[in-house]
Amino acid sequence: MTIGEFTRAARLTLSLARHEIAVQRKESFLGLVWIVLWPVIQAGGFLFAFNLIRGGSSGIDTVLSTYIGVLVWTTASSILVSNLSILKSNREMITHVVFSFSILSVVDLTVKYLFFLIQFCIGLALWLLLIPNEHWYLVLIYLPIYLLAFYLVLLAMAWTASIVGVALPDLSFFLPPVLTLLLVLSPVFQRDADALPWLVRVFNELNPLSTWVDVLYSTIGVATTGLHAPILFLALSIVAVTAAHFLVKVFYREMAKVI
Amino acid sequence: MLMRGKQTTIPSGAIQVQDVVLEYPVYRSVVRDRFRALLGVVMPSLMPPVRRVLDRVSFAIKPGEVVGIVGRNGAGKTSLLKVVSGLVSPTDGMVRVGGRIMALLAMGIGFRPMYTGRENLMLGGLLLGLETRVIANLISDIAQFSELGDALDQPYFTYSSGMRSRLAFSLATSIPADIVILDETLAVGDLRFVAKCYQRLKEIRDSGKTVLFVSHNLGEVARLTSRVLVLESGRLTLDGDVFEGLKKYEESLAEESLTAPIISPELKDVDVSLVVRNGQGQPLKVIELGQRVSIELTIVVQQDLGESFVFLRMMSMENNQLYAYLSLKRWETLREIPEERDSLHIAAGETTITWTLPYWICGEGSYFIDAYVGPACAPDAPDLSRGRFWRHAVRLRSVYSNAYLKGACGLAEMPVESVTMKTVTAPGRRSGDSR
Secondary structure, three states: OOHHHHHHHHHHHHHHHHHHHHHHHHOOOOOOHHHHHHHHHHHHHHHHHHHHOOOOOOOHHHHHHHHHHHHHHHHHHHHHHHHHOHHHHOHHHHHHOOOOOOHHHHHHHHHHHHHHHHHHHHHHHHHHHHOOOOOHHHHHHHHHHHHHHHHHHHHHHHHHHHHHHHHOOOHHHHHHHHHHHHHHHOOOOOOOHHHOOHHHHHHHHHOHHHHHHHHHHHHHOHHHHOOHHHHHHHHHHHHHHHHHHHHHHHHHHHHHHHO | OEEEHHHOOOOOOOEEEEEEEEEEEOOOOHHHHHHHHHHHOOOHHHOOOEEEEEEEEEEEEOOOOEEEEEOOOOOOHHHHHHHHHOOOOOOEEEEEEOOOEEEEOOOOOOOOOOOEHHHHHHHHHHHOOOOHHHHHHHHHHHHHHHOOHHHHHOEHHHOOHHHHHHHHHHHHHHOOOOEEEEEOOOOOOOHHHHHHHHHHHHHHHHOOOEEEEEOOOHHHHHHHOOEEEEEEOOEEEEEEEHHHHHHHHHHHHHHHHHOOOOOOHHHOOOEEEEEEEEOOOOEOOEEEOOOOEEEEEEEEEOOOOEEEEEEEEEEEOOOOOEEEEEEOOOEEOOEEOOOOOOOEEEOOEEEEEEEEEOOOOOOOEEEEEEEEEEEOOOOOOOOHHHOEEEEEEEEEEEEOOOHHHOOOOOOOOOOOOEEEEEEEEOOOOEEEEOO
């Protein structure tokens, strides 16, 4: 891909994402207010259910880390679930309009990612303001690396999910409850990993969403957990997106016949 | 394999299709076979059975040519357009295309219901690879052509089907492209807009762009294109002159109709032939508007059929609409002449009925005439299931001798000067009945 092609693709993605956001704004009374309101309600609900009722910690650091963890988790899981059916829901377009339909996943991801960034920046600002961190400048240096890696790994997941979703449509029904269950067992709510049964620990280690939350926590608390986590994450995400792009090239070529 | 102009030396606007084969999976269970079809991409042994929709199709189109593709439903026309436009990759063979393609394979597909018309134009343009600035410049032209006015800023879901087609057609034909591909896209919208669309297509044709055009409207194919590809069951059976191609297609349609089942088995020994002649008695296939013609129906039977009901109906080949009805009665300004008979006795032997039309009034296009012979019945409630239709007993092309008449068409009363009947009975005895 040349720089010109990349610029065109990026411009197209941003234009389409802007239109999608405009439509989402029109489709509810509160419009874009939901970008802020929705994760607050969601994280608040989870906190209430799993921490306060159970008598866990309700300190500001718990609230903010839960908010950020839920945000990462729900962004990733909503992108995963929506991309499982993205090709089928655009079947008419794919079979009649000549365009590079790998853009569908990119646009869906970009819209959700832009919302994530707004929600995340609010949480991060509160984190840096309310929780003393002498290495805050390192957070600001390494966080962009994490965010880029997170975007790339989500793209890899979205493209792969779009292909898998055509082959295994049942996943659209199976995954949402499983992902909610895994969130409950994840480091977002289970901070003391050693206290968990070994099977849950294995699940958490194998589950990429848990890893992404862990890496973010490491990035935010970079002074204590090391600098390598976001850089390693970026390297892995580049490998993942390259592999997913290869899958797209192989399978999308036949998709208009199969779908 | 689809090769684009940049990678090859093919000139801009040219298309080369060589031995193209396209196969689609045959689904017995959609989910299972789709799973197998996807795995088959990397493990061909898992591929479900396939159906061949294009079979070794080859042709080449030069820049600026306007080519029509005709064929029956399922012949592979749309599949061919999809392969040429790059929407679907061929199973085998090679497609080489020079320059940018604008393909309109369906009206309004891809437009988002919640977007306004203007936003959808922007979305469509972006998906087709245009810059935002270019699309913004095109939008005023599109708004003018589509005549959508203020509706352009209303959500797309509020549009009628006509408005949707206007928006899609306007976008597709406004985008700068070297090759324009259109699939049955003009069969929607009101007559005035359809006429406007054809005018736009003519402008595209005259601007030197290559156009690939699929339509069942043979009159328009004849008017717009200079060359026709005829597809039958995925094979290219003719690539050549437009009239030759349309004739072949019409013949294939007629063959299909003539093999239609006989409704009434007791009429299976009846032979019918139909000839259209000019004023000098010579057989005609092409009739000029205003020309004097006679239509001669000959019925040959081995046994006496008794009192019979006979009529002809002339249908448009393009839209299967009834254009004229000729019975044994003459009609004057849509009122029948009461003293005339509507049935005749068909004795064993040969009966010829001749309708003389002082002037031919059917508009430009292709027509076929069906003949019906059946037992006499009440004229106001005829039971046609007791008789037999001879579908496509004759096929005609009507043309204009006068340029001012172009575009005129419609159902009209066919003036009949006389209807004559003549019977030659089986042993050679001759009897006549004339009006």
